[in-house]
Amino acid sequence: MSTATETHRSVARPPEFEDTHESIRILGFWIFLTTDVVLFGSLFSVYAVFRNRVALGPTPHQLFSMGPVLAETLILLTSTFTCSLSLYAARSNRLKGAVAWLTVTLLLGASFVFLEIREFAGDVMAGHTWHQSAFLSGFFTLVGTHGSHVTIGIAWAIMLVLQLMSGGLTVTNRRKLYTFTLYWHFLDIVWIFLFTVVYLLGIA
């Protein structure tokens, strides 16, 4: 091993990148995310086509209100930040910090899902089920798919917390935390598109 690579090494790439097995899994996860991009892309295009097909139901303008959606947005953005803090703690070898911030992240995620379900329930109570129009079908499905991704993320985070607490900062757990943050950031980006395309354009 030449000294050049030695010094390169000492700039410390995170262990999950150095380990061949784990770095292959990270690449695999990136590729999985691209398929998820295509999935959301398809749902977005369905929504875009169906936006004005409101039949006898409400228009986007009538349906949406900014308050809860803004709250959801703020919560999710904050959770992305705490998620990064968890990774940062792990990278500085602080197990407790990693676990704590991950727990905060999943709690924020849970409150996001709670607000979303409340919004949906309100719509349904008002008689606006997805049966009513193609627009509502597209809306509930697009936003709901994002919401169920967040829910899956929460389940994943719970398992990760347990694994971190029992196994500590092993290479495998570091990789899992890293891929989890990738996933969480991805959901955040999708939400920003959702917020713009569905809510902002809908209310405007």
Next chain:
Amino acid sequence: MTMNPWILHLMKRLFPPQVLLPDIIGIDIGLTIAAIAAIVFLTKTKRWGWLWREWITTVDHKKIGIMYLLAALVMLFRGGVDALMIRTQLIAPHQHFMSAQQYDEVFTTHGTVMIFFMAMPMVFALFNAAVPLMIGARDVAFPRLNAISFWLFAFGAILLNISFSIGGSPDAGWMSYPPYSELMFDPGVGENYFLLSLQVAGIGTIATGINFLVTVLRLRAPGMTLTRMPIFAWSALITSSLILFAFPPLTVALGLTMLDRIFGASFFTLGHQGMPMMYANLFWIFGHPEVYILIMPPFGIFSEVVPTFSKKPLFGYEAMVASLLAISILSYGTWVHHFFEMGAGPGVNSFFGLSTMLIAIPTGVKMFNWIFTMWGGRIRITVPMLWQLAFVPTFVVGGATGVMLATVPADYQYHNSYFMIAHFHNVILGGTVFGLLSGLYYWWPKMFGWKLNHRQGVWACLLFVVGFWLTFMPQYFLGFQGMTRRMSSYPPGLGWTALNFWSTIGAYVMGVGFLIMVYNIIWSRIHPDWDTTGDPWDARTLEWSLPSPAPEYNFARIPQVHSRDEWWEMKQEGRTDEVKISEKTVHAIHMPRNTPMPVLLALAFFVGSIGMVFEWFWLAILGGLGVVAALAYGSFANYSEKEISRDTILQTEAQLGRLES
């Protein structure tokens, strides 16, 4: 005795009149007897443990490849029987061998089985069997995920295949266009079976795409740069990336239809401003790339078979790679050619017509490359080569009729006629299936350790090819004469009778060809012609430097690659001893351990899907919980590796005669 009304209701749901036809009951009885016989056999010979340890829980790509292959052959049989039923009905005017309803079910199952449960798994069979070996890897990137893919496919296939005897088959065609596929017009559980089975298998397919993309990108032997990689590995790389972009839109199309049918959404319905055409778009954004997913691997296979049996390096390697890439990119810009009649206007239609025709150019490049590879070579007519030679003219005709279909005004005539049926069978049978069978004969010795009998293989191929031309050439003319697809019977006096008759005869000839192939396999199994050299064809790529079948860890020592056709170069330069090992060069190898998690996960998907099909939501939730449990188990059960010790490796290799003397 009075029956409990609840049970009565259940029985009616499981066995509606649709599945109580005498022939179906006959098949049910036959299958039940076969299943009992299999169980008795496994118990008597005490093979359950063996089945569980060696196959069901395996994560070895070689074994998974074998399972894919056998499953695909079974599905080829099933789809073939459907095809013969269709052709029997059409042999003469006014036949009522089947009712119109049953006819619909049979052609739907035929198409679905052939595309999703025959061609796709056979592609994956050959990827698994050959790709890791030819790039010098010990397994795929994610062995356990590979097993998950297989079991999701297997349970998806079971789901579709039980529909005809439990609950009723789907009947809306392999593309299942709404509004017909909506609840309003197509009640019953058949369509649900279609949606769920493709969804389950589709998840597995996406996973396979990820797996082989990473495998080819990251697990190549040292020295094997991308431009030294065998074309079949290239085709795996490109097919995988096509899968990643093509399957999510299918997931969405199927998912939204399911929401419509089971949960009352209004995506593709006629009322509530639903939009059936949106489904057609989503489906074909998947569907057109899908046909290239099916043809790229055969292109790769031929690029291995032709150089081997011409004793020449592949002509135009770079052009081969470039044309594969070009086709894969173009294939995303053509989907509208499946519905020029939708009324998108001349501008849009011209664009998609042109982009479709453009694909013929890189395809032509490949044709010429194979022909120039053969040119001046020492050609050996083996069975794999015979399939390739049969492929060249068939695929040229199929491509040419494709270009005819891409001519927008003309397509207003051809669309959904037998001309189009003939086109896609020309390319899918004459391209994909011929190619996969070529690959099957080529890699068979590597997979099983014995060769398939040559003479029988030649007969199977000849009959199949003759039957193929006899079946499909008349169908072009039927199309010209106005016969449309999916007619369950037709009146006399339209000039269709003789053409249909010969088409049916051709189908039976193909059926005989298939039976000979099965005979060929069974005969060769009983009278094995062992491949002791590991290189029965005098071939060129790394998989042939290994014994047949390869040991569990494939390469005792990972080879160093210096050129394309590395194994051929080694043979030319007398370096073949490089693959042997000595006490000094051998190290312990870590391999993934077997695990029951994949099959349990897929089983949970299956249970949940049954719940969705019959709208028993408690069962669907149970299945969902099972999925979560299996995933959690997989995450927590330390997915450890086992070590194969130096001694074991030395012993194995010594037995194979691969120790340096």
